[in-house]
Amino acid sequence: MSEPPETLTVSPVLLGVGGGDWLPVTTGESGAAVFRSADATRYAKCVPAADAASLKAERDRITWLNGQDVPGPQVLDWHSGDVGACLVTSSVSGVPADQVSAEDLRAAWERIADTVRRLHEVPVSQCPFRRDLDAMVAVARDVVARDAVNPDFLPVEQQNTPTAELLEHLTRQVPRRREQEGADTVVCHGDLCLPNIILDPQTLNVSGFIDLGRLGLADRYADLALLLTNARETWMDEERARAADLIFAERYGIALDHDRLRFYLHLDPLTWG
Secondary structure, three states: OOOOHHHHHOOOOOOOOOOEEEEEEEOOOOOOEEEEEOOOEEEEEEEEHHHHHHHHHHHHHHHHHOOOOOOOOOOEEEOOOOOOEEEEEEEEOOHHHHOHHHHHHHHHHHHHHHHHHHHHHHHHHOOOOOOOOHHHHHHHHHHHHHOOOOOHHOOHHHOOOOOOHHHHHHOOOOOHHHHHHOOOOOEEEEOOOOHEEOOOOOOEEEEEEEEOOOOOOEEEHHHHHHHHHHHOOOOHHHHHHHHHHHHHHHOOOOOOHHHHHHHHHHHHOOOOO
């Protein structure tokens, strides 16, 4: 007896995406499955039909960013039907920035700052996508209401605090943060952590950004909070981490607002679930 369509693993083969063998890479919590072509030049992200709209939105973001002089993947193919949807993109050559040594990350750090600034300097009037504070808070309310927050994503000191309490503390700050966002909206990556920044292992230049499903207009600190905190996992100690923050800020051209960084660092984990 054949397996019902809704229980099949959504894959490029099932969705009729040809062009060689596909090797599974990982399966996301949302039900997305990622595959790499045998020659490592393409990636395919596949989702059930219920999630096709969000994958289509990611496709549109990648296509838009290609026209903004910011490095990233290109859309090569798209399939959508009753079973699900599949987005095929070119691979971005290089190694994720979380997989290089602290010495290499330091050598690439100012180049990363340059490329993040390049993204953030794209004219907001040209960006049709949003991921603003109100949208983030709405998502967080839904995730918290479903008790779907992954505690591993939370800062260690917050992991034993009820998530509704964490969200309530943040929502009291929303009017002030909304004001700040209104004065400082940029085109954000939306999940700007080291695994989503690809480096050329020889030159340590930035080859491109990947995983662009959350790209949109937001407060620049939504990106900076994730990047600076995630990089702390590579720096060897807090002293070097603080020095790296200062180096980044000087190169990027900003005096860091640590209270604002903390707000977005604490909000982001509540939006995954």
